[in-house]
Amino acid sequence: MSKILFAGLIGAAALAATPAFAQETTADAPFSGLYAGGSFGFDVQPNDVGENIKFDRDLNGSFGDTISTATAANAFSPGFCNGAATSNTAPAAGGRGCNNDRNDIAYYGRLGFDAQRGNIVVGVVGEFGKSEIKDSVSAFSTTPAFYTMSRELNWEASIRGRVGYAVDTTLFYGAFGPGYASIDNSFTTGNTANTFTSNGNKKQWGITGGGGVEQKIGKNFSIGMEYMFHRYEDNDYRVRASGGPAGGPFTRGNAAGTDFRRGFDYFRWHSIRGVAAFRF
Numbered sequence: 001m002s003k004i005l006f007a008g009l010i011g012a013a014a015l016a017a018t019p020a021f022a023q024e025t026t027a028d029a030p031f032s033g034l035y036a037g038g039s040f041g042f043d044v045q046p047n048d049v050g051e052n053i054k055f056d057r058d059l060n061g062s063f064g065d066t067i068s069t070a071t072a073a074n075a076f077s078p079g080f081c082n083g084a085a086t087s088n089t090a091p092a093a094g095g096r097g098c099n100n101d102r103n104d105i106a107y108y109g110r111l112g113f114d115a116q117r118g119n120i121v122v123g124v125v126g127e128f129g130k131s132e133i134k135d136s137v138s139a140f141s142t143t144p145a146f147y148t149m150s151r152e153l154n155w156e157a158s159i160r161g162r163v164g165y166a167v168d169t170t171l172f173y174g175a176f177g178p179g180y181a182s183i184d185n186s187f188t189t190g191n192t193a194n195t196f197t198s199n200g201n202k203k204q205w206g207i208t209g210g211g212g213v214e215q216k217i218g219k220n221f222s223i224g225m226e227y228m229f230h231r232y233e234d235n236d237y238r239v240r241a242s243g244g245p246a247g248g249p250f251t252r253g254n255a256a257g258t259d260f261r262r263g264f265d266y267f268r269w270h271s272i273r274g275v276a277a278f279r280f
Helices: 002-016
Strands: 033-044 053-056 079-081 104-117 120-131 134-141 145-167 170-189 195-199 203-217 221-233 238-242 258-262 266-279
Touching (some): 033 221, 120 170, 170 221
Antiparallel strands (some): 079 134, 120 145, 134 145, 145 170, 195 238, 203 221, 221 266, 238 258
16 A cells, blocks of 8 residues: 555656646647557555355356365365465464465556547557456365465456546546456465366456546656556366365265366456656
8 A cells, every 4th residue: 555655646746746847738739649658556456355265066067065074064164265375274263364465566558549629538548568466265174274266467458448638738537448368377275185187268358447637748748647447257267176085075076076266256456557658
């Protein structure tokens, strides 16, 4: 959160310092034309309270089964946490707990075009970049053992329509459009008795949307602050637990094993960032 506030203060200071430069721009349509630029900021994920891992013990494609052992009706009775496990023992049973999802920096390049008629600005912007965020969920078994499923963003590409209202050399705008992302899913566990294999599609479609303010500095440069929301459906990653002792919890329903999947279907995050552009 301190990084977000720091970025906001820098942006506010920069905007406050621009009026003298803005006065030099006297064109009737200061926001028309082609531009190239980039953004740098901080990404924050929603708190996925209540997320869990779901199981398909008979491999019929239907998740929500309870995994049992010979002595326990629910092998995962210690519960779940919306983060990465730090030990084999669940927090409720005296374990060290879970790390929170990682919120981190993001950096993008962009290319866009705007057309201005009076105070109204319409345009399109394409963007490509990366965020360093990481989203995890963990389950704990009575063994004890942990099972953590995580996802990270390799890269994201998006194209958004943009509509704004210009007041002299200041533009207030909203933007919305589709996104396409490479999402890296992974799995870790403290269970050494079973074999775990995974599969899933890394490329996912989603949406991006938000808004911001842009300030011209002289004839060709502009800076601003922007908020964006990103959401991608990411629900096809599977982990299969197989092998282990005869009659073990993961082979009691089907000898081939048990499939895991995340309980929440979406990879979501919020971006707060500074932007800069050169207008040709």
